[in-house]
Amino acid sequence: MNTPLPTTAYPGFGATAAGRASFLAARRKAAVRALALALPLLVFLLVTFVAPIVSLLARSVQNPEVRNGMPHLSAALAAWNGAGVPDENAFAALALDVKRASEKSQLGDIARRMNFYLPEYRSLLFKTARAARTQTPAQWKTSLVELDPRWGENETWRLLKRAAQSPTPDYLLNAVDAQVAPDGSVARVAADSAVYRAAFARTVTISATVTLLCLLLGYPVAYLLATLPEKQSSRLMMFVIVPFWTSLLVRSTAWYVLLQPGGVINSALLRLGVIHHPVPLIFNRTGVLIGMTHILLPYMILAIYSVMKNVSPSYMRAAKSLGAHPAVAFARVYVPQTFPGVGAGSFLVFVLALGYYITPALLGGAGDEMISQLIAEQTNDQLNWGLAGALSCYLVIFTGVFYFVFNRLVGIDRLRFG
Template sequence: MNTPLPSTAPLGRGTPNVDRAAFRAVRRKAALRALLLAVPLLVFLLATFVGPIASLLSRSVQNPEVRHGMPQLTAALASWNGAGVPDEPVFAALAHDLKDAAESGDLGNIARRMNFSQPEFRSLLFKTARAARSQTPAQWKPALVDLDARWNDPQTWRLLQRASLSPTPDYLLNAVDATIAPDGSIAPVPADSAVYRAAFLRTVAIGATVTVLCLLFGYPVAYLLATLPDKQSSRLMLFVIVPFWTSLLVRTTAWYVLLQPGGVINSLLMSVGLVSHPVPLIFNRTGVLIGMTHILLPYMILAIYSVMKNVSPSYMRAAQSLGAHPAVAFVRVYIPQTLPGVGAGCFLVFVLALGYYITPALLGGAGDEMISQLIASQTNEQLNWGLAGALSLYLVAFTAVFYFIFNRLVGIDRLRFG
């Protein structure tokens, strides 16, 4: 007796329910198997990429030092209306918490946090903590006011009250050179203390300039690689890919040697008589632009080349056969077809330029400090993770806004590689 073979007809209305159910079960098993294979990678990305970034960004609104290290003072200041100097219970809570914080080792973190709000607050807290550990007066308010007149200043207590609030907008405001005024309104910081808004504008300006330079230099190179025969194009492509095999620090250091006053470039210019004295090419904006353009240029070339390679030359021939001048055909027929690659290259270069650190640090001067350098300074030197998180949050938000705007203009999400 012959066993009937399973039907190979397409699944449709005439397919038995059993076959459709079996087909769906097989598809579910395949999807589950693919998901299980991807789980280790997802866990790795969450642990090493998403998690640290989310942790840093969350610090932009966290304010745990005073709240956790001085719980009694936090509770006492919660009911204070901010007018005048607090009463004796608040002073007593301050003395008790400072004594406990000094014994537990939390005083250093509290003092560092308060120093962000007002310089020399650290010395005030340590001096008061020593007094709190060495004496027990009947009334803490007159004792602390006699110890330091700043305890009789309402602004000192307002700063402590703001530092005890969590979440807080303070870091987000500081990152755009703003602060909370005594009356509760948002006010700009003094002009001599404003740093971050100018740094954001400088970062955008440098990133945009590098993007334009990479586009001007990269588009002709990509066109040459896309129109040459495959054998010659592959050989020239090595010159574009080889820089990826060289360390970023090595390439930046090489420009440091080439651009300095006694370097190769200035020596060559002076030897041929083009200049009589060294041209300032380093520790200024010129050095930053040269170094960043050299490093980011391959990204622009590869992004544009991937699109140009798929543009058929028949379009140009058709336009010229209809009477169009080659230059007109290039501008009106060829360039529009390469805009997705241009958009992808500009977006990639611009985003990478926004976060550059090593090149501006080595080749730039005092007026070329970018946001990435300020973030590094806040984390490594100032240990102000809250402000570093706020600066990072603004940088991420700006990058996202730029992506949506640029995608709206040129449609980089429709780019196809290959």
């Protein structure tokens, strides 16, 4: 049976409606004050973190080069049904737009965009621009086909029509080694041109392997730190925290020196007679796994340790007093209670490993490129921000999927053992 609240439910206020209203107004004022204090941080995160990510992801469907640089041609191709080659109006619009784009220094951007479809497009457009600046024929269609027979091919115009459409799925398809076929269907690219699906699979494989290695190495360390006396545990904890004070680049470079054929590790093994020839430990998958495991191991240790510190030793004593073997008690009583820490640490290490760039670039070989390296290549070397945005978009989706999986697993374990 519910007991009614006393008349002094809110200290300092009576039970009247005015008193309750005054109390709620004070709470609202405090909430507004807290929001005002947090507002600068929220604005900072929106400007420096959220906005750049949204901008990059938006580029995965944007296609502005041809549409903005060749507006007359884009309008003419929008009315073209895609059969054969367009009419004279489209050829005249092409000549007019390439001439203006060349004069405004926009033709380079258009040519670079078209080169993603067909590598020979750049030379074709610049050749056409030179002709458009020096010629004024009565029939541009006849003149341009005579200038280069490729203007008489349907494929040349089909790709221009696709490039003039925005938004476009082309970047998202290219990021999974697919493309739009001439008949409008989605088809895979040639096997010798497929790069990105293998890179995604390789990224997930490396990240999962690093997560497993960190779990195997970090669980015993976390258990030791959690069960030792406080004074000894604090001293040993320094060896876990110290790597956070060292630059990621410095740690990766240190492994670069240690793992070389003439480095410290191979030299020591040769002197001890363990090996007779230097072991390849760098510029391969081994170097990547060693470097990433060393850098990400503290995240796993700290996540598991934070949960282990809250596990009461009375559970183990109770299991032993009931006749359980210490190993059985550890496996069936202690370990399940640490699953939330294992799940949190595994997710943290796995997500961080998905986006790693410096360590694989320094220690890995040609067959160990992760998706972050391909994103950097598209932004820095190829200047293909659309494809970089598409690759980033898939990486964000993968991260969200893995978060959902880990969250469900950790949630189940908490319900069962919490």
